[in-house]
Amino acid sequence: MNERETLDKVPTGLFIGGEWRDSSNGATTDVEDPATGETLTTVSSATAEDGKAALDAAVAAQHDWAATAPRERAEILRSAFDLITERADYFAMLMTLEMGKPLAQSKGEVTYGAEFFRWFSEEVVRIAGRWATSPDGNTRLMTMKQPVGPVLMITPWNFPLAMGTRKIGPAIAAGCTMVVKPAQQTPLTMLALADLMAEVGLPAGVLNVISTHDTGEVMEPLIGDDRLRKLTFTGSTPIGKMLVKQSADQLLRVSMELGGNAPFLVFADADLDKAVEGAMLAKMRNMGEACTAANRFLVHESVADEFATRFAEKMAAEKVGRGTEDGVTVGPLIDAKQRDKVAELVDDATSRGASVVTGGSTTGDKGYFFEPTVLTDVSADADLFREEIFGPVAPISTFSEDEKAIQMANDTEYGLVAYAFTTDLGRMIRVSEGLEFGMVGINQGIVSNPAAPFGGVKQSGFGREGGPEGIEEYLSVKYVGIAP
Ligand code: NAP
Numbered sequence: 001m002n003e004r005e006t007l008d009k010v011p012t013g014l015f016i017g018g019e020w021r022d023s024s025n026g027a028t029t030d031v032e033d034p035a036t037g038e039t040l041t042t043v044s045s046a047t048a049e050d051g052k053a054a055l056d057a058a059v060a061a062q063h064d065w066a067a068t069a070p071r072e073r074a075e076i077l078r079s080a081f082d083l084i085t086e087r088a089d090y091f092a093m094l095m096t097l098e099m100g101k102p103l104a105q106s107k108g109e110v111t112y113g114a115e116f117f118r119w120f121s122e123e124v125v126r127i128a129g130r131w132a133t134s135p136d137g138n139t140r141l142m143t144m145k146q147p148v149g150p151v152l153m154i155t156p157w158n159f160p161l162a163m164g165t166r167k168i169g170p171a172i173a174a175g176c177t178m179v180v181k182p183a184q185q186t187p188l189t190m191l192a193l194a195d196l197m198a199e200v201g202l203p204a205g206v207l208n209v210i211s212t213h214d215t216g217e218v219m220e221p222l223i224g225d226d227r228l229r230k231l232t233f234t235g236s237t238p239i240g241k242m243l244v245k246q247s248a249d250q251l252l253r254v255s256m257e258l259g260g261n262a263p264f265l266v267f268a269d270a271d272l273d274k275a276v277e278g279a280m281l282a283k284m285r286n287m288g289e290a291c292t293a294a295n296r297f298l299v300h301e302s303v304a305d306e307f308a309t310r311f312a313e314k315m316a317a318e319k320v321g322r323g324t325e326d327g328v329t330v331g332p333l334i335d336a337k338q339r340d341k342v343a344e345l346v347d348d349a350t351s352r353g354a355s356v357v358t359g360g361s362t363t364g365d366k367g368y369f370f371e372p373t374v375l376t377d378v379s380a381d382a383d384l385f386r387e388e389i390f391g392p393v394a395p396i397s398t399f400s401e402d403e404k405a406i407q408m409a410n411d412t413e414y415g416l417v418a419y420a421f422t423t424d425l426g427r428m429i430r431v432s433e434g435l436e437f438g439m440v441g442i443n444q445g446i447v448s449n450p451a452a453p454f455g456g457v458k459q460s461g462f463g464r465e466g467g468p469e470g471i472e473e474y475l476s477v478k479y480v481g482i483a484p
Pocket of ligand 1: 215
């Protein structure tokens with residue numbers, strides 16, 4: 001399927017109660033190709049009235065959906081996994097077109113995203129409670145787990161499929177219905193997924209998908225609607241904080257997957273081949289537009305020069321271009337604002353004394369490209385050590401003592417993921433225990449795994465997605481005391 005055929009196949013309406021419809025006021029949003037700045041297609045933009053209709057549909061479906069047999073929900077998830085896998089090229093092309101990442105990375109996301117459906121298809125049949133005798137022997141304690149109820153899911157643009165399936169998979173498994181709002185820059189992948197879910201037999205109303213450019217106006221009334229039971233959000237920390245405040249009135253169950261500022265520690269005893277390979281993955285996956293992206297490279301002074309030279313060689317060898325083109329390994333950033341922010345962060349670092357080893361500038365005559373960049377001698381007060389870079393820029397700083405390295409790594413309000421490279425077992429343990437992050441990658445530059453609990457501490461949020469923990473976010477425990 002070529003680009004045009006792919007775009008012609010994707011539905012562009014609002015998916016509510018199992019049907020496609022236009023926005024109630026006819027509004028639409030253009031979806032842009034970040035590699036060219038041109039419009040790819042146009043999708044319906046929901047109004048507050050459409051948002052309410054989507055929640056109406058989710059509420060209407062909740063009772064019957066919660067009562068389905070676990071095996072039925074498992075089979076739907078498994079069929080969806082199979083069909084997404086069969087249509088990997090279609091989903092990958094859509095993602096590359098709307099988000100920009102190279103096709104090979106989009107295919108990687110299809111595999112990763114679909115895997116949440118397979119994982120949770122296997123978890124559905126293991127939802128269980130417990131049975132106990134009270135300490136005084138007078139009561140039997142029974143617990144059961146029930147679906148939380150209708151969920152609102154708000155997702156970002158950087159992983160248009162996986163950030164959705166990581167929420168939709170466990171919600172379907174638990175027996176929750178849902179309204180999904182994808183990011184307005186990348187609605188197409190989620191609309192294609194809604195179509196596929198209907199095809200595999202997900203009952204009408206269980207999954208509703210609404211894209212909108214009136215985001216706040218449509219979301220706030222839903223968060224305030226007393227029929228909603230849970231809000232799950234993946235996105236930036238400032239928006240996450242605002243949504244937590246909005247959800248307080250109803251004391252909603254809330255999960256927050258927010259920003260990161262990942263340190264990447266390379267100790268003197270590290271295997272440098274592995275460290276450079278890990279650095280490429282941790283930095284360049286998604287052009288650096290990942291919450292898990294290595295944001296600060298902290299390298300022991302004895303290996304810093306060699307690490308920087310080898311890392312910069314690899315960065316300089318990357319091919320920047322439109323993600324659909326052969327051999328391209330680095331696509332455009334999502335929009336002009338993001339590209340300009342990356343440029344500003346680099347300028348700030350160099351104005352404070354950083355040296356550019358490779359890259360350092362925007363590139364291309366259209367689209368939002370930035371060169372893969374390595375900076376050394378970055379001062380601790382540079383803005384890019386405090387803020388998420390969200391671009392292909394690797395700032396390197398050095399340390400001499402382990403304790404100092406851990407202290408530097410923890411010196412951030414974020415706490416999503418940290419990476420450490422060392423061959424010493426004792427150091428692995430000490431460093432893993434000392435890092436104040438929800439996830440730690442040891443000798444690997446990627447931690448995302450459907451079987452693992454993904455999530456942060458501090459201002460990176462709370463709640464876990466994936467693993468056996470992921471389904472608990474969508475279940476409530478009920479205790480029943482029985483007098484025998
Ligand atoms: P964002 O600006 O916070 O947007 C995320 C989502 O929130 C989008 O769907 C956006 O809709 C929506 N939103 C914006 N304003 C809203 C409002 N007033 N009410 C309700 N929803 C609102 O973040 P982003 O730029 O898309 O994504 C990048 C951020 O996500 C980074 O900080 C990254 O670290 C984080 N992230 C975290 C994880 C994780 O698992 N921890 C994973 C991926 C990304 P519109 O598109 O309509 O604005």
